[in-house]
Amino acid sequence: MELKLQKESPSDNDLFEGQQHHNVALKMSEVIINEDIKIIGLEGCLGSGKSTIIHFIKKNLKESNFRFIEFDAEIYHFGTTKKALIDLIYRGLKETPGVDKKELQDHRDSALGNTLRYTRHQKSKISFWTIAFLLSSILSIQSLRYFLNDINKLFTGSTMSFWLFLIEVVCLLSPFMVLGAFKLCGKRSEDFTVSDILKKNSEDTITEKMLISREVGTLELYTALNGFIQCLPTDVRFILIIDNLDRINSGKVKELWSDMELISATAGEKLKIVLPYSAEHVSKSLSEDSGEGREFISKRIPVNFLVPPILSAGWRHGFATLWSETLADPVPEACYEVAELLERFLPQNHKQITPRFMKKMINDIKITSLTLPAQANHHVLIAFYLLLVRYAGHPFTNLMLDYQEGTLNELKGLHGLSDTFCAKMLKTQAQFARLYHYDHSQWREYLLCIHYQTHAALAKSELLDEPLRAALNNTDLAAFMALYGIFGFENAWRRQLHGTDPVQWCLLLADVEPEMQAKIAPIMQEVIILLDQTYARHVREQYHPKFVQALCILQEKGLVKGHEDFIARQSSQLMDELNRYNEATNLDDESFNLELFEEVDRYAVLTGKNYLKYLSKPLSGPLYYCFLFGYEEDFSALEIIDLSLNFSQTALAIQAYLSDDSEGDIFAPGIIRHVKINNKPLNSLIASPEPIQSAKNMEMFISGNEIKSRAAFRQLVLNNTWHTTSYISLYAHQVYLLEHYPSEVAAHALTHMIAIGSFTSYDSYMPFTKSSDFMPVFGNYLLYLQSFERLIPALEVPELAVLVIPALTSLMENSRVYALSHWQYVTQSFPLIVNAVGSPLALSFLAPWESHVVASIVKNGLTDLAPAFLQAMWAWEGLQNTKDALYQGLFKLIGEKDILLDAMETLHPNYQAVLQHLLTYQISYPGTVDILAFHDWYVDTDLATLLKPSHVRALFNLLTVEQQDETIKALIDVLLTRDVDVKRHIVLLQDFGDRLIYEENGVRGSRRTVARLFSYAPQYPAVANWLDSQTFHFSKWSPEDSLSAVTGIVEHREHFPKLLTTRYVSKRLNEIDEAISEHTDEHAE
Template structure:
């Protein structure tokens, strides 16, 4: 402590600045007061702390030597009391010392008392009233005093008699009683009895009212009415001040001189200042040269206070007030830069005696740099305050910090209120724009940037940053660093506060501290912190840099973390927030937690309260895009108890979109039957997913629902409307009347639609189609109605029953949309496909396309497996035609085509089809193979059948075969190679001598475009060709004529006789209108025809 010294805030006795402005101003003030007697008010104007008090002190010292009396009045001390009263008291106590006579003193004292209201006169008129009890008490005392002697004598005699009665020989019979004695004794005791009743607050003799208090009895207290007239001044006003001051001045000797200093005007409230300011005029008009006034003040503060008018003020107006009251003012000039710097060094050296002299220039520069933010001028008071604050830092210092650091801390952190974290971080991060000095923040940044090089002339960054932290927390370096970084980061980590992690990231030691913190704490908390700053990662550059640097580090710690998760749901939510912000965090811990929670459905069902674990599993499943084991084989019990009731919570799993299988629904029903409960909306959900052909729920749920249902129950719970379809009587008993009677009483419109759908389903099930008429007035074929009817038909009816209803004209129009929905949503699990095919036309009328129907039926693989060749022949021809007409390649079409290639379709079967084709088979070949240019690849049996048909059929029967088109269609359907082979075989059969002419003619007529004649120079071949040409005679057709016209006859090798016969037949055919262009172009034919023509001529 001996090395440090505080600088006291008091006026100095000497001018400490080389410029000497303070002493010169003081001399000028004194001379003005002394020499110019017409001026009795002088102002000393300067900023707060600029040295006005020092100047006053200089004036005081000079005035004492000249026999001036100095009076100092501090307005600030009396601003909350009677200021004028205090001023009068102060003047009185100083003036009375110089008054020459007792009379003067008395007159001054009286003036003072009159001004303060201590002296007054008044007249009082009093009217009093006396209580009746006082009168009674007074009379009782008066009477008691009169009979007191008799009572005393009687009491003495009584005592004497009693004594003789006890100890003497006096008997009772000898006793005599004096009535007056007893009366007098009672009268004497009566006042005492009144006092007793008054003190005990009892009624007199238990009957009369309670007497007044003892004080009222003895002191004659009563209720008085007083009227006064008083002339007293309650407060001291300007008038009283003027009157008192006039007396004071008049009584002062002519050679007396007083200087009154009214100080600290600029430190009182505006109201008090205006009050005091108005009194200055009193001094200017009365005091003259006996009492002269000095007013030290700050022009800025006084002008502002004087000009206040509500919310508006005019500083110029305030300055006018000042100039009017104080026409003569001496200004305290600012201290020159050289003066304050020299004096500051001296003051620092006096206060901190062990300072390193090399620090002084740096400290002076820092003061000069930062002082503009604290004050307009550097004043002695400001320097003292700054140095004293540094001295206090050094006294409490635990680490012997440098004086430079102490000054820097005080200037920047304490005076400018810049956060310590910002000061320490700016040394690392100089990304701020120091050239942009338009804003205060920019100016501060610029000052910081200039400060760092100054400090680092003496100290390293690590050293001064540690010292600033130690000063701030007034502790050791280690604890300060912990408080600056460690503890704030730890608290922020536990509270999920992201701000400190960003704000402190540039502070020295941050990286080491954060790594240490991550190693000590669970990564659960840092994930929460990152989630809070995730949204800012893309918009704030500092947050983005933090993630770039620290996310890989945190990922490493996550991979090593084996701490238990305290709040797994919040932890999952935080990971989800990061994922949504596209921030990828190490998922190893997520996967670990998922594997711990990833139990089977039955394992969860066995837990007492599985909901919380399921919520956690759901969150992890969503984050990792993993499917839990519980959905591999979902338990109906878990589904009913947990998943379905909380399906909105488990949105990612889409519980309401889980495919309900027949087995799962059966399990649901069994579980409901066991527990005798199933949620109504789950029941509705099952109905919307039920399929025709599944086991009937009524066989199980009859134990749960055993009522038809009624309007009152439905109105209380609209979801209960569907329960009746699980009631066995719904199926065994026809009860349309019940449905009709309850319908109009159902309030909920949706429930009415369901009830109506149940009614129609009931009619369809029992096949009372005509009863639909009683409901038709309510049927509007709405989308809701159709959907509900679809659901109830799946539960109650098989598909054959539905198709039967679809065939009925009375009810089918209400069924169309439902049937269409069943097909399109594939909600028919089981049906007789052949029966459905027979209703192809009805299905088409519902609006279903043929393609939709066939594709849907193709999904029933059992039907396809059961198909035989015979069933293909017997299938509804419209259906078969549709199968091969649609563009869609369906399984049924493939099955039909495969049947044509199966073993059942042998040569014998094909021979039958050639001779008498089935309509479906014929349609397939004509509209599939021929029209669409398809080839029947597995055609061996068909080829064999064609060969057999040609060779083995009786010639006459073959000649009568008239379905040439069918055989050509079959021939064209086989592959080209097979066609060539068969064509060669038929051509051979055509050209053989042993082939009957009828057979040859049939081959030509049927397969003409695939066969040809073989005619060479062999006479037998020529004869065979001629025979075949002549065979048709009048039965020749255009096709036959065309075929003959394109054959190659080699007529040049024919004999004249054969050629003549051919020409004769040719002319016969031509006469019938047939044309043989190619034959006629042959030279041999044309020459012979010409010869014949000439001979005829």
């Protein structure tokens, strides 16, 4: 088919049904001819067919006496508009028959300033040299005749006068002589010529008056129009068409707006103006207020025709006509599909579908299709691409998305799409599904061909593979996510994954937004599989900070778990490397660097495992100083603050610190938190011949020189002599420190006094202890004491105790003591300490050394223990092992008969306290006791000893119930033994009267033994109580024994209230009363 494109020119025919454009042109022609209207407007949007209507008007008025002059404002708006108007009107008028062209041109030239008129007045002066030259020339000519006659006479031999001949020669040569004199003496220019004597030697005065108009203004336009009108025949009229007024800047619009009024007023009926324009654009140019601009238009243009809008049916007919001319004839179904797209996706800058827009679109479809392979309905896809990408400016990727009802919200958020656009795309995809029988890949592939102007395979690569690769290499997540949902994305990222570094994928996806995490989860799963296959397979991978940080971020988002194979392998190798660092003796080698700990910290976040707590050996002091000291915040996951160094490693860390920095501060947080009182390795290091701090500092201090650095001053505590020799008087020499850091000096001096045990001059430093910074510094100094016990004497000094107690409390609460003389603590120091800090803290502090305390109690017994310690122990719920040791210490006394007998007689107060505690809490002796010990105590013990207070009953109460029962039986035997001194029985009843019960067993002599006790009732209430509480069958007793017993009861009846009520005793009592009554009566008689 022949290539035929639509041209941007007025159409000869009205293509649209209804012929609205032709009708408007006809009515405008009638108004121009019949009405005395000077300015007629034609309003319509850009490309709506205004030029076509003007073209129709020209055709309608072709036979009339109107002639057309066209002024394109867009062409001339960069120059002088008025000048262009004058020139263009002149050209239009010049072709009119009967016009005076010369006069017309004169008016034009006059207006444009093409004619130059001026007046010149000149006055010249003739110089002396000019007059002399002229006179000499005349004289030379006159003397020539005489000179020639004399020459003739000279040749003929006639007589002549020599002097006269000489004068003639001078006169003849006089002009040359004047010229020579002028050259030597006259005023001349450097380029001297003979003519200078005639012209350049004169002086002229010129006066000029010039009238030139350099710029054409309103006056010139008015003058030119006036002149033009006068030159025209009376029956000729003109129409001035000012076109494209809506395409120039506002300044030119305002200028032409003013010129139109001037032209219409000046030309009268000879010239009418037709003004096609867009009201929207012109009103904005005339005024910032659109309403005010429209008011200007209505005032200037009284008659205004509107370009008719194209109805849907009308423009579709015209569109089909244009389609048939350029694309295909007969018109295929694709034309109507494109019309549907055009109506759906009309660009926002077009308020309606105009002829110009239709022509442009038809041309673009044709030109684009020339470079593409033909396929069914390919013009529809080209139109779709043009409407959305070229005209509307949408990203091409928006066309490739899969618009489904269920995924619209995701697409809107990810690609920033509007609801309206998505709704339109849903309709379009349904339209394409109908056209391509639901083969979405077919039309999407052709769209790729349109966009990239190439075949489908290469276009796919350009659409996704290259952008994916670029996004991956540039770690551009926004660009990557913009591709999500595009046709072919799933296959594209899989193709890229296995040809790229999985580390790059982690870097790219780390910053994904929460709402997109579920979308990239499949990608991350594949990335992790690839990492598990390749990462850290045989050796530890080099530290990649961004990669490890990305893993941590992905873990926070749940996309990485932290226990993947590649993480486990790298972690294991990191652990091996950490152990190598920890066991190294020289960490100055270049192979040891801080980078390892940065990586370990990140992996600790990933795995939730602090690798420093899983070292094969205790944490090295040099390693701690080189790589962990001062990095608490940088390596937060390693929890450096919570790490602990053992005795020896703490000393090595301090040694490494001060060896590296002689001005190091031993109170630095990373150092002081590992220091505890009585760190033996540190004490040994201090006592070593080679001091670990600068010896110069100690020499300066001893010599009385000032130390200006607090760090150097603090290092004095690391000198052995400071702990053993008194330097109290030397502190007064530290004037600088006393002036600037008095509390520091006070804390240092008081700690020194505590260290050496001398408190003679403490009062001079007491004023400095009121400062708020004293107590923390004082506590730090105390940590460097070589033993905890050196603190105890200070508690006996009331003034110092006020300072020591808070520091001591802090030290004990925070477990800042490495070693303790535990036996001294529980035997000597405890009373002072418990008074200072209270029993709960005093005992909880002892817990780490409990096993040692138990061993010492087992070894040394309870005698040396401080009573305050025992008292505190009974009120404390902890230290159960210690309590058990105290119990066992007492139980040792019960296990052997001889020791038990001694304990019955004499028991140390500490043992008594333990015994009382056991009895209070009803704790029984778990072992077996020799029962005869109690029997022998009352039988064999010296009577004088027996009569003294003893611990028999308390020890008895410690026995189990079974053993107590057996013991009571043995004691009953003692009680009923006749050969035993009655006083022993009395003591026995005093001790065990509440447990001994008399039984009538018929043992020989037992009744007589009991009978004799009745006579001791008044002296020993315990005996009386026991007797009164027993049950006796006196009728079974022998007469002597029963009489003895009853007599005792009767004589001391007040002590036996219960026995008096028994039948036998009451009977005998009545008999006695009767006998007494009879005896009394006998005496009375």
